[in-house]
Amino acid sequence: MEKISSENPSIEKTKFIKSKGLKDKPHNYCPGCGHGIVHRLVAEVVEELGIREKVIAVAPVGCAVFAYDYWNFDVTEAPHGRPPAVATGIKRILPENFVFTYQGDGDLAAIGAAELIHAANRSENITIIFVNNTVYGMTSGQMAPTTLLGQKTLTTPHGREVLRDGYPIKVCELISVLDGARYVARGSVTTPKNVLTTKSYIKKAFLNQIENKGFSIVEILSMCPAGLDMEPLETMEWVDKELIKYFPLGVVKDV
Amino acid sequence: MKKLIQGNIALCEGAIDGGLEAYYAYPITPQNEISAYFAKVLSKQGKVFLQAESEVAAINMVLGTAVTGHRAMTTSSSPGISLMQEGISYLCGCELPCVIVNVMRGGPGLGNISGSQQDYFQSTRGGGHGDYYHIVLAPYDVGEIYEFAKESFLLAEKYRNPVMIIFDGYLGQTMEVMDKDSQEGRLNVKLEEKIDKSWVLDGCKSREPRKIRSLLMVEGMLEELNWKLYEKYRKIKENEVRVxxxxxxxxxxxxxxxxxxxxxxxxxxxxxxxxxxxxxxxxxxxxxxxxxxxxxxxxxxxxxxxxxxxxxxxxxxxxxxxxxxxxxxxxxxxxxxxxxxxxxxxxxxxxxxxx
Amino acid sequence: MNKTKSKNKFIVKIETKNCKGCRLCIVYCQKKNLKLSEKINHLGYKYCEVIDYSNCNGCGACYLMCPEYCVEIYKE
Incomplete structure (x- = not known):
């Protein structure tokens, strides 16, 4: 973290300063939403790796759809769930550029499951940043593919039931069995330590692409206080205590 | 030079001569000759060929290549084109040029694999959601298939809009003598000004970051985009009618x-x-x-x-x-x-x- | 905006106009040096303030946890 940029001598003494990968514009996420933290981590890694001018990012449909207003590099929109296919179309024609997608649980693990699996299986040389907060935030809090059993949402008012709704999908474990998946890791943004570990996962995943190693995905357990109908601190505690039990943190695969 | 060639293959040759750089598609009859041909030829030329996991993925791969300003195409037949409609709506909303080919078969539903013209409404009315149109070219012989495929990219880039080529499965399978040097059947696309590429995403080196989007939530912005598209469609109607x-x-x-x-x-x-x-x-x-x-x-x-x-x-x-x-x-x-x-x-x- | 030198050579800068008062920084401050203000900012939130500038050890927890990226820490 120290000495974030060596290019500019005037901030030699900097310890923690806002990344140049972020625009000045403040974002519109709800108080306590984890997207802001993940946006910042991505921007910091982009800046530290010196790839800002090469990045073409793909934003999802969901709360992060406005990511192009917050990141200070090229970003395109994609239809719901299709960012891995859009990223494929970009990376194949411009292999020298750096291409990543930023997707939520609904976008990636429900409507976009096919695109995810096949991009991973082709070992597409792209990186996926997957923000898992177990709920559809943008549409006001419906059940997501990663919603825990018993968890109450707008569409599971009495809790998620196996017989009706099936099980929460463990995306990292699912993707890790594919030979094309090179780096699969799950972090969280619930404590400063977890934030730093998650940043190291993102950095490793980005480096993999730079080294042409193929498909990488980093899942990030995150907070959606509005969608989960909890206070920001309560949400953070819940993610830390309940979510991590079902979605264990760590590097799932690194080959 | 004259040669005997099948409609589907003439399409491939036309697209390559027109500067095709990336092709994405999912198998469907009656147009499988196209992907078989491109699979052999494109990678040898250092261009992109990829068999997608679905038509939904194929059109979005086209969208990905289109945002970089490179020439992308997908081909399919009726049921596959139905699946692509979401992507086509986004391509029109984001004003991205590309070429989509529909070798039409019988419907509705799975229908059959014979040639038909049952997708006229779908093609000409904007088959997806929202107020949009794309140019629809209907060749009637193998020579026109070649010419239209060749010139379609120019037309798409001139207006920053998808172009669709539709013909039926029979014409795709038809073998005919085609003369590449003949002027007949050419669209003669006229360019008043140089094609604008100031919108493409290729990394923000020495310039401000760019974004490509169709989501416009600020009051009035979406209406503004729609009126802008309307004006574009009016120009297309004025300049590009061929009969x-x-x-x-x-x-x-x-x-x-x-x-x-x-x-x-x-x-x-x-x-x-x-x-x-x-x-x-x-x-x-x-x-x-x-x-x-x-x-x-x-x-x-x-x-x-x-x-x-x-x-x-x-x-x-x-x-x-x-x-x-x-x-x-x-x-x-x-x-x-x-x-x-x-x-x-x-x-x-x-x-x-x-x- | 608060900008004060600490004895421990750390300067904490909080862009209070962007703060949404989520308190993630407050709970992780090792020195319990942060609190919510009594006033509200233009967004309508009580914003985060530094209690004691001299106490900051520069650990960066507030920077790391802030979803609004409105905290910056400089070394003196």
Missing amino acids: KLENVEDADLCLVAYGMSARVAKSAMIKLNNEGYKIGLIRPITLWPFPEKEINKVADKVKKFLVVEMNLGQMVDDVKIAVCGKGEVSFYGRPGGALVKESEIIENVKKFLSK
């Missing part, structure tokens, strides 16, 4: 048909004219923009129009709008992958004329 008129000057009746139906209609016209009837043929080459003014002008003199289609009657609606009450419009067609018959066209013409 072939034959023997319309002193005709008592005009046949109106495109693609394979136009071939059968033409041969019916020749036979009828040999019998002493005065029959003309109007062949729309662009289905959108539709040659509305041109047909309306013909209707000043000609009072009977028989529309021939391989469907239950779709283009006939546009012909009625174009004729605008100046004459009578009748229809003959066969759906479900059946080819229209010359004898039945002749029969329908005679019946209509004697009314």
Whole structure:
């Protein structure tokens, strides 16, 4: 973290300063939403790796759809769930550029499951940043593919039931069995330590692409206080205590 | 140079000569020759060929390549094109150029694998959500398939809009002599100014970051985009209508048909004219923009129009709008992958004329 | 905006106009040096303030946890 940029001598003494990968514009996420933290981590890694001018990012449909207003590099929109296919179309024609997608649980693990699996299986040389907060935030809090059993949402008012709704999908474990998946890791943004570990996962995943190693995905357990109908601190505690039990943190695969 | 070539392969050669850089598609009959050809040829040329996991993925890969300003194409047949409609709506909303080919088969549902013209509405009305249009080219022989594929990228880039080429499965399978040096069938796309590439995403080196989007939440912005698109569509209507008129000057009746139906209609016209009837043929080459003014002008003199289609009657609606009450419009067609018959066209013409 | 030198050579800068008062920084401050203000900012939130500037050890927890990226820490 120290000495974030060596290019500019005037901030030699900097310890923690806002990344140049972020625009000045403040974002519109709800108080306590984890997207802001993940946006910042991505921007910091982009800046530290010196790839800002090469990045073409793909934003999802969901709360992060406005990511192009917050990141200070090229970003395109994609239809719901299709960012891995859009990223494929970009990376194949411009292999020298750096291409990543930023997707939520609904976008990636429900409507976009096919695109995810096949991009991973082709070992597409792209990186996926997957923000898992177990709920559809943008549409006001419906059940997501990663919603825990018993968890109450707008569409599971009495809790998620196996017989009706099936099980929460463990995306990292699912993707890790594919030979094309090179780096699969799950972090969280619930404590400063977890934030730093998650940043190291993102950095490793980005480096993999730079080294042409193929498909990488980093899942990030995150907070959606509005969608989960909890206070920001309560949400953070819940993610830390309940979510991590079902979605264990760590590097799932690194080959 | 003349050569004997299949419609689907002529499309491939046209696209390559037109500067195709990336091709993405999912297998579907009756157009599988196209991906087989590209699989062999494109990677040898250092271009992108990728078999996608679905038509949904294929059109979004096209979208990905399109945001970088490179020339991308996908091909499919009717059910696959239905799946692509979401992506096409986004391509139009984001104003991205690309080429989409529909080698039409019989429907609805899984239908069959014969040639048909049952996707006229889907193609010309903006088959997905939102107010949008894309140019629809309807070649009627192998030479036109080649020429249209070649020039379609220029047309797409000129207007920053997808271009769709549609023809039926029969024409895709047809083997014909094609002359690449012939001027016939060329679209002759005119460029008043240099094609603008100031919107492409290729990394923000020495420039401000760019974004490509169709989501416009600020009040009034989406309306503004729609009016901008409207103005673009108006320009396309003004500049890009293509239609072939034959023997319309002193005709008592005009046949109106495109693609394979136009071939059968033409041969019916020749036979009828040999019998002493005065029959003309109007062949729309662009289905959108539709040659509305041109047909309306013909209707000043000609009072009977028989529309021939391989469907239950779709283009006939546009012909009625174009004729605008100046004459009578009748229809003959066969759906479900059946080819229209010359004898039945002749029969329908005679019946209509004697009314 | 608060900008004060600490004895421990750390300067904490909080862009209070962007703060949404989520308190993620407050709970992780090792020195319990942060609190919510009594006033509200233009967004309508009580914003985060530094209690004691001299106490900051520059650990960066507030920077790391802030979803609004409105905290910056400089070394003196």
